[in-house]
Amino acid sequence: MTSTPDPRHTLGPTTDPTEAAPARAVRRRHVFYIPGYDPIHPRRYRELYRKEGPEQARISGYEIALEGRQGGDVYGWQVTGRIEGAEVAARVDVLIWSDIVRASMGHGIAATYLQLLRTAWEYIATGALFRLMRLRKGPVIAALYPVGFLLLQLALALGLGWVLGAGVTAAGQGLGLGRAAALPGLVAGAALAVTVLRWFKARDGRLFAYYLMHDYAFSARYRGANPPALEERMAQFRAQIAQALCQDSDEVLVVGHSSGAHLAVSILADLIRAGEVPEDGPQLSFLSLGQVVPMVSFLPRASRLRADLAYLSTRPELYWLDVTAPGDGCAFALCDPVAVTGVAPEGQIHPLVLSAAFTQTLSPERWAALKRRFFRLHFQYLCAFDRPGDYDYFRITAGPQTLAARFAGRAPSQSRITRAVNRYRSTA
Incomplete structure (x- = not known):
């Protein structure tokens, strides 16, 4: 069942958390990427960015360059973008839980x-x-x-x-x-x-x-609850993001892909509850891509995730954009993860649910080559589009606008699904 836009989901003057302060230009950004359930070394994400970023830049008429980062406890890379008439430096850190995946x-x-x-x-x-x-x-x-x-x-x-x-x-x-x-x-x-x-x-x-x-x-082993090892790792991720919010970036952007999206929901909810978002700090933004939240939130013991969804959906401390595509058969495309879980509160302002519209943003030739490669399509959000629309992963991560500024005034997709169908709605 689909629904048309309603005032709760249109980020206008009364609901847009960015209205409290003028939109800032971004010169420095700190990106935290949370992968899905993936046992492979995170260098695959660096190489994907290295390959797809310049290709999108060539298509869209901007410049982007990547440099590896040596040493340190956190795996990642540095990006320089010359986009929309500005130069932006971005630090990308991968929040790694692949060892937990491999153990499972x-x-x-x-x-x-x-x-x-x-x-x-x-x-x-x-x-x-x-x-x-x-x-x-x-x-x-x-x-x-x-x-x-x-x-x-x-x-x-x-x-x-x-x-x-x-x-x-x-x-x-x-x-x-x-x-x-x-x-x-x-x-x-x-x-x-x-x-x-x-x-x-x-x-x-x-x-x-x-x-x-x-x-x-x-997910099923603990009936929707997080295993202890994962909860411990999520607390470490929260500490890393909290530290970044006390540094000199203009925006701290958390990207959660696939299963990483629901981890990000809980991490950010804990972060805000703990009062770790400084009022005069960087803009906190959350981009969920190809989310599969209902696979977990519909299970009986997922009360922690359901509570975090309800809480995060009302918080003005961050801006949350959820991007999926009906062409991605591995994601719950255009499903508002808060609403379909059945925990949408009266004052819900997040997320803004938009479609990456693969059939429109990929040429017919490119779409024909990819449409049966289901797992590859699940990663298309991190790749170049040869007929790009409003969604551009590289403009978002290396461009001069915050996520809120880039999508200010946008109404959600008219095809988004908001009907609550979950049986288990306890947040205790």
């Missing part, structure tokens, strides 16, 4: 299938799966893909094992072994089944079945 993925084949049963049961028994389908079918299909494909792998492995086992047994009986022929048949069949399963697992870098299964199981 350290399971064998049998343990992964046990995860499959537990995760499927969690989403089905709680009714979350069916309610999520009322929002967007794409991310639900993406969630069902690892379940279906892993079961298909298991069926194929068992089927081939049974055929070989039956053949070996029949051959043994033909040699006069009688019932004793069943044992070598069983061993041969089991060995082939295990070999087939291992073959599939070794190729999961292209199939993504195990990877996605671990991703969904990570």
Whole structure:
């Protein structure tokens, strides 16, 4: 179900948190990038920025340059942008939790299938799966893909094992072994089944079945609550952002992609609750990209996330822009994460929900090349568009306007979904 813009979501004079002070020009920006559930070293994000930034600059007629940063405890890079007649220096830090992701993925084949049963049961028994389908079918299909494909792998492995086992047994009986022929048949069949399963697992870098299964199981294991190791890491991230807010940047921009978006919600809510946003400090901005918040907020024990969503949606200390695209089958496109979770308070002013409109901002040729590459499209928000519209990741991260100034006066997408469909709405 979709709805048209309403006054709560139109950032006008009475609701825009940036109206309290004149828009400032940005000369120095500190960007914190929070990845989604990703076990790979964060250099992939640096190389993506290095490749896509200059390409977008070439298309859009500005300049952008990246330099690696040596030493220090935080992985990141420096960016210089010459955009819209101004030069901007940006520091980009990646807030790393890939070690926690890798630890959660350290399971064998049998343990992964046990995860499959537990995760499927969690989403089905709680009714979350069916309610999520009322929002967007794409991310639900993406969630069902690892379940279906892993079961298909298991069926194929068992089927081939049974055929070989039956053949070996029949051959043994033909040699006069009688019932004793069943044992070598069983061993041969089991060995082939295990070999087939291992073959599939070794190729999961292209199939993504195990990877996605671990991703969904990570949230389902604690029924929507954060595991202790992640909560500890999020507290460290909050401290890093708080420190940046006491330095001389003009804007501190937090970017949360995919699962990183809901981590950012809780981190920023904690930051503001603790009074760590100085009144005379940098503009605090939050950009959520390709968010999958409902996959977590619809689970029974996600009360912490639901409370943080409700709290953050009313706070004037920051500006929150949420960008998704219907062409991204892995995201809950144009779903207001606060409203669909069922915790939208009366005074909600965030987020502004906009579409990256892949079918319009990518040429027909580029769209045709990408539209079936579902996981690549989930990262398109961080890449160049050959027919760019208002959304431009590189202007946002290296341009001279704050996020609030760049999107001032914009109404939300008319196709955004605000209907509350979540069964679990406790914020206790």
